[in-house]
Amino acid sequence: MRHAVLIVAAVVGFWLLPSLAEPQGTAVQQPGLKWSEDQLKKAAHHVRAGRTLTPKVWPNGARVAVCLSFDPDDFSIQLNRGDTNVVGVSLGEYAPLTGIPRLLKLLQKYNIPASFYIPAVSAMMHPEMIQELKKGPYEVGIHGWIHENPETINDEAEEWRLTSQALDLLEKQWGRRPVGNRNPSWTMSQYTIGLLKKANLLYDTSLQAMDQPHDILLDGQSTGIIELPVNWILDDPLVGPTGQLPQPRLLMKTFQDDFDVAYKEGTLFMLTMHPHTTPQRSRIKYLEELIVYMKSKPGVWFATAEDIAKYIKQQTQTGGIAGSQ
């Protein structure tokens, strides 16, 4: 219902303002209504899911692979907008100052690896973050230069500049070149997948066509980039789309139910969280409960996305993939 209300509000908002500005009310854009079948296919087929890449068996006979992942966006989004809002910066600092230390304590308690997708500017502003991550079983992947939106940049050279810069900065701090990408806001331009291939990345974790690993097709051709899919359901919003607080308990229950099916199907459970959200005092205990629940099941492989992708890559070379070949 909340979503429905929001959509109605948004639609009314979209409709009202232009109709005030232009009494004729011609501004609603629906060009796709006139597209031919060819045009529709061209628009939809640029980036598609290829064959599934779930291995027949996970390492040590595990039934499911679990990746806990965190995006320390900090105040990079705000700086990208050119916004110096003081209170926003303070909320952005919650992650490096409070969230990550509390989170690492929990991950250490249960010896859980994790992947961190870090906008380069977040790492630049708080270089101690990656130094801390280097001490444990944690992976660092890219998450844009400054949590930019490549879709509105819509410029291949500029996107490549930002992606290369981000890889260079994280490599310098982490001591290794990242092999994985998560696009900021899970938004991609028409160029992104091509650029990830050009950057020779092993995997991406931004797309949502499946809930198990799959190959990415670019204009119908296999890219060899392994997709470890994400989903807005498996994400931890600070506040919901209408500004209400999500119920952390229900959120974690949803994650647990999702894990149960991943476990049953023997695929992948990829959870996306934010260090300014889940480590909040009212939420961290629910993540702990989820970890305890998952650990109570036999055959759960906790791993970084990099280790999962590497294992998949190895299995593709030895006929160890379960799905369509």
Place this chain on the structure above:
Amino acid sequence: MRGPAAVIAAMVTGAWIAAVSAQQQPADNQPGRKWSEEQLRQASSAVRAGRKLTPKSWPNGARVAVALTFTLNNTANNFAVGDSAVVQLTGGEFGGRVGLPRVLDVLDQHDVPATFFIAATAGIVDPEMISDIVKRRRHEIGTLGWSDENPIALNNAVEEERLLANAAGYLAKTAGKKPVGARGPSNLLSLYTMGLLKKAGFMYDSTLQAMDEPYEVLLNGQPVEVIMTVTVNFTLN
């Protein structure tokens, strides 16, 4: 970061695009991607968190300090933007006529002190709020700007200082005591606010969110003597 502001921004942006650019690409407002490291630091360094200030022990050996705070903006922000829509104003009136007395009674029943951050114009239109709070003799009153204004949009240190002085003066006069604590009106601080609070001799701010324990505020890298922050948080709202 994906809060209501983002949603509103998305709606406004969306509506604007629809209205003015029938055939154009979506607007790309991302100047920060071209900023140098120095520019990025400058843009984010005005107010930062300093050292933690949780005491080794709270009074009488207590384990935790609990502050119930109430933001009495009522419809002050409507006044700030010149909006006198009748029904909306009654929503603010509810705060003064019904909400606050009910809260004060509950606090009295349980002998719990609280802090009320009050926009001066909310006090001006419902003056019995302040006298009622004072009468209960257990509560604190702090500032919430002159009229729950948006200090970032104001972007004028002189005007902001005038409003802060007027707000503190009004509360001092009506409550009989100069306020020592501030919460940023509209939960916002401009680049000038911390400096102005320091200049005006405030003891603490309660707007920032970098930690969930008290901390010292750094203004351009320097500790703002006396000013610490009692952190707030969307979750605790």
